[in-house]
Amino acid sequence: MKLGVIADDFTGASDIALTLSDGGMRTAQFVGIPKRTPDRDIEAGVVGLKSRTIKAAEAVEASLAACDWLIAQGCSQVVFKVCSTFDSTDEGNIGPVAAALAERLGETRVLVCPAFPENGRTVYQGHLFVKDKLLNESGMQNHPLTPMRDPDLRRVLSRQTDWPVSHLSVTGLRTNPNTALDVLAGRSMVIADAITNDDLFAIGRAAKERKLVVGGSGIALGLPENFGAEPGATGWQGHDGKAVVLSGSCSIATREQVETFRAKAPSRELAASDIMENRLSLQELVEWTLQQEQAPLLYSSAEPETVAAAQQKYGKEESSEAVERLFASLAAALSQSGVTRIVVAGGETSGAVVSGVSAETLEIGPRIAAGVPALKVAENELVLALKSGNFGGPDFFGEALSVLGGRS
Missing domain, CATH: 3.40.50.10840 (Putative sugar-binding, N-terminal domain)
Known part of the structure; x- marks a missing residue:
């Protein structure tokens, strides 16, 4: 190395x-x-x-x-x-x-x-x-x-x-x-x-x-x-299986991407208040996700005022950690239930998802957007897109699902 x-x-x-x-x-x-x-x-x-x-x-x-x-x-x-x-x-x-x-x-x-x-x-x-x-x-x-x-x-x-x-x-x-x-x-x-x-x-x-x-x-x-390196192409084979989009970022760019994707796909909001007060069932969320014919979106992305209010009520670290735990649990359960494509928005959310699916090594695939590659978990057939909150255009989620599925 x-x-x-x-x-x-x-x-x-x-x-x-x-x-x-x-x-x-x-x-x-x-x-x-x-x-x-x-x-x-x-x-x-x-x-x-x-x-x-x-x-x-x-x-x-x-x-x-x-x-x-x-x-x-x-x-x-x-x-x-x-x-x-x-x-x-x-x-x-x-x-x-x-x-x-x-x-x-x-x-x-x-x-x-x-x-x-x-x-x-x-x-x-x-x-x-x-x-x-x-x-x-x-x-x-x-x-x-x-x-x-x-x-x-x-x-x-x-x-x-x-x-x-x-x-x-x-x-x-x-x-x-x-x-x-x-x-x-x-x-x-x-x-x-x-x-x-x-x-x-x-x-x-x-x-x-x-x-x-x-x-x-x-x-x-x-x-x-x-x-001494020179640019060169890398091989990539996607996986056109069951898919889901998980969004925890609250950036301006991600909120626009959420709204764009919600207009054409099933979606569920995971509100911080519902998470903190245990009003969400992991099993029900997994079953709902698997029932959808097209890739659904589960998101906790919210306006800054909403996030601030939740942090004030439940604590900054406590609410953030609870949201991350839910995304980690969701990713683990969904990957074990046959989901092979996961698109993730947000750095903290991506960390939770990668930990949840127990990935150790990620193989680098083609570019989806500036700063965002397709990734394959070396240990299994799961393919991922991990997006920093501010990256990607309005239709990033749809574009990422296509690239992960092996389509340009």
């Missing part, structure tokens, strides 16, 4: 795994730290953790364990993959994890860039934009777990770590990417501007000798070339 990735959630893991696979590296995505030695021909290993919103100390511990495992497999470079909207709070977890990884790897200068231009995420003058809006005006300021109210990534990161935070402007990057970091003296985390994919390829060249890189999946665009 040449390149290792530690992803702070499961959708982010599949996102960057797709980028590396498209870049020509034989890539495997692991659900947590593998218990078995991976195939010898795997060039890039992506360890998916569920560490984005847990306590910072726990995130550090899990990330260091993943790092140690990747280094033991032969990796010479590690990527800490975070969300392209830099999801975190003032307590972490990006800064604490990045600092701990840098110290473990003996790195003194860490490139940090969450840019993903294909999905409208760009960094300019150290500020993160979502399409034409600053991060704090994009809807992310209403995220129920990681509200992002400051678009200046230098300030965000400075509140999370005692490492100095510096800035690599897009002008400095484009002038000479091979020596762009040389002008920055001393120990620091370096917020790098990136507006286009060409900038991300330049960051990849600048990161060639770095032991640690931090960013979204876009930062991996230029890394395969450093390892």
Whole structure:
């Protein structure tokens, strides 16, 4: 294994795994730290953790364990993959994890860039934009777990770590990417501007000798070339069996996708109040799902005010964990009852589903949308699509079901 990735959630893991696979590296995505030695021909290993919103100390511990495992497999470079909207709070977890990884790897200068231009995420003058809006005006300021109210990534990161935070402007990057970091003296985390994919390829060249890189999946665009890889097609066989869509994300994009899919498919809302007050029967939900002739949608996606009210009444962590437990149980029961295609929306929901179906290794298939590949669970016939909340167009659910079924 040449390149290792530690992803702070499961959708982010599949996102960057797709980028590396498209870049020509034989890539495997692991659900947590593998218990078995991976195939010898795997060039890039992506360890998916569920560490984005847990306590910072726990995130550090899990990330260091993943790092140690990747280094033991032969990796010479590690990527800490975070969300392209830099999801975190003032307590972490990006800064604490990045600092701990840098110290473990003996790195003194860490490139940090969450840019993903294909999905409208760009960094300019150290500020993160979502399409034409600053991060704090994009809807992310209403995220129920990681509200992002400051678009200046230098300030965000400075509140999370005692490492100095510096800035690599897009002008400095484009002038000479091979020596762009040389002008920055001393120990620091370096917020790098990136507006286009060409900038991300330049960051990849600048990161060639770095032991640690931090960013979204876009930062991996230029890394395969450093390892001698060339883009190539991967084989894929879908599974056109019974299917379901599970949506727990409350992002603007996902809520639009839910409404689009509801207009043409059976659907059931899993309201937080019904979950918390035990008004839902797992067996009844499974039976209802299996009775539908076309793939149905089960969703807990709701407006920010509804989510906030539920958190206020039942507790933020308690309500989130209860929703995740239900999705995990649903995924387990449905996969055991013959469902072979599951489309999932939301990072936390994806983590719950992957845990529920007891997946250990995910094989990377074709692209469904920017940042979202088709995935096959190596241990059985189940195929998945794990979508970060903000990714995909209005008809993503329908498109994902087609690709998972082997249809383009």
